[in-house]
Amino acid sequence: xxxxxxxxxxxxxxxxxxxxxxxxxxxxxxxxxxxxxxxxxxxxxxxxxxxxxxxxxxxxxxxxxxxxxxxxxxxxxxxxxxxxxxxxxxxxxxxxxxxxxxxxxxxxxxxxxxxxxxxxxxxxxxxxxxxxxxxxxxxxxxxxxxxxxxxxxxxxxx
Numbered sequence: 001x002x003x004x005x006x007x008x009x010x011x012x013x014x015x016x017x018x019x020x021x022x023x024x025x026x027x028x029x030x031x032x033x034x035x036x037x038x039x040x041x042x043x044x045x046x047x048x049x050x051x052x053x054x055x056x057x058x059x060x061x062x063x064x065x066x067x068x069x070x071x072x073x074x075x076x077x078x079x080x081x082x083x084x085x086x087x088x089x090x091x092x093x094x095x096x097x098x099x100x101x102x103x104x105x106x107x108x109x110x111x112x113x114x115x116x117x118x119x120x121x122x123x124x125x126x127x128x129x130x131x132x133x134x135x136x137x138x139x140x141x142x143x144x145x146x147x148x149x150x151x152x153x154x155x156x157x158x
Contacts, residue, residue, distance in 0.1 A: 046070050
C-alpha cells in the first residue's frame with residue numbers, strides 16, 4: 001500500500017465530511033441565470049480560479065463539472081448544455097455549434113436553457129473526486145457517466 005492509499009484509508013471519515021460540506025456549499029451557492037453572451041462570466045464576477053460548478057433546474061441538479069478556471073469554463077459551457085438538452089430532452093442527436101436543429105427545436109432548446117441557473121464554488125483540492133461523488137449521489141440528468149466513474153464503480157462492486 002502506498003502512502004496516498006494509507007492516508008485515504010486512515011482518513012476516510014474526514015474525506016467524506018469534506019466532500020459532504022462541499023456539496024452543501026455548492027447547493028447553497030448563489031445561482032445565476034445564464035445568458036449566452038461574451039464576457040458573461042466577468043459581468044457576474046466569476047473567479048478565474050479552479051472549482052466545481054452546478055447547473056440547476058429549480059432545486060434539482062442537472063449537470064455538474066469541474067474546471068481549472070471557472071471564468072473560462074462559464075464562457076464555453078453553453079455548447080455542452082445545449083447539446084445535452086437537444087439530445088436528452090428533444091431526441092436530437094447531432095446537435096453541436098455547427099449542426100443546428102430545425103428552428104422549432106432550436107427555440108425549445110433556448111427556452112429550456114433559459115430556465116436553468118448556474119452556481120459555482122472554488123475548490124482547490126479534490127475537484128475531480130467531488131465531481132465524481134456528486135454524479136454518483138445525485139445522478140444529474142445531463143452528465144454522461146465517465147469511463148473513470150464507471151471503472152471506479154466496477155472496482156467497488158468487485
